[in-house]
Amino acid sequence: MTYLRSSCATFSEFSTINGTSTQNVTVMVDVDPCACVNEESVTESKNFxxxxxxxxxxxxxxxxxxxxxxxxxxxVS
Structure with missing residues (x-):
C-alpha cells in the first residue's frame, strides 16, 4: 500500500475493522510536532x-x- 503522510509523522500500524467479507483499513501514524520543520508530504509504501x-x-x-x-x-478459491 502506498500512501501520503506528513513529514512530521511516522508509520505506526494498520488499523482494521473486520466484517464477514469486508475489511476497512486505515493507516495509523504517530505525529511528532517537534519534528516538523515544514509541511512537506512524504510518499511511503508498506506491505499489508x-x-x-x-x-x-x-x-x-x-x-x-x-x-x-x-x-x-x-x-479466494
Missing part, C-alpha cells in the same frame, strides 16, 4: 498482509485522507 484460507470474495476498503475509500476485491 491479507491472509484468508476460506474460499470467497473479500472486499478491502483502504481509507483515504478525504474520508472516502479505495476499494479492492480479492477472490
Amino acid at each position: 498482509d491479507f491472509n484468508r484460507t476460506t474460499a470467497g470474495t473479500y472486499v478491502l476498503n483502504f481509507k483515504k485522507a478525504d474520508g472516502t475509500f479505495l476499494t479492492h476485491t480479492i477472490v
Whole structure:
C-alpha cells in the first residue's frame, strides 16, 4: 500500500475493522510536532498482509485522507 503522510509523522500500524467479507483499513501514524520543520508530504509504501484460507470474495476498503475509500476485491478459491 502506498500512501501520503506528513513529514512530521511516522508509520505506526494498520488499523482494521473486520466484517464477514469486508475489511476497512486505515493507516495509523504517530505525529511528532517537534519534528516538523515544514509541511512537506512524504510518499511511503508498506506491505499489508491479507491472509484468508476460506474460499470467497473479500472486499478491502483502504481509507483515504478525504474520508472516502479505495476499494479492492480479492477472490479466494
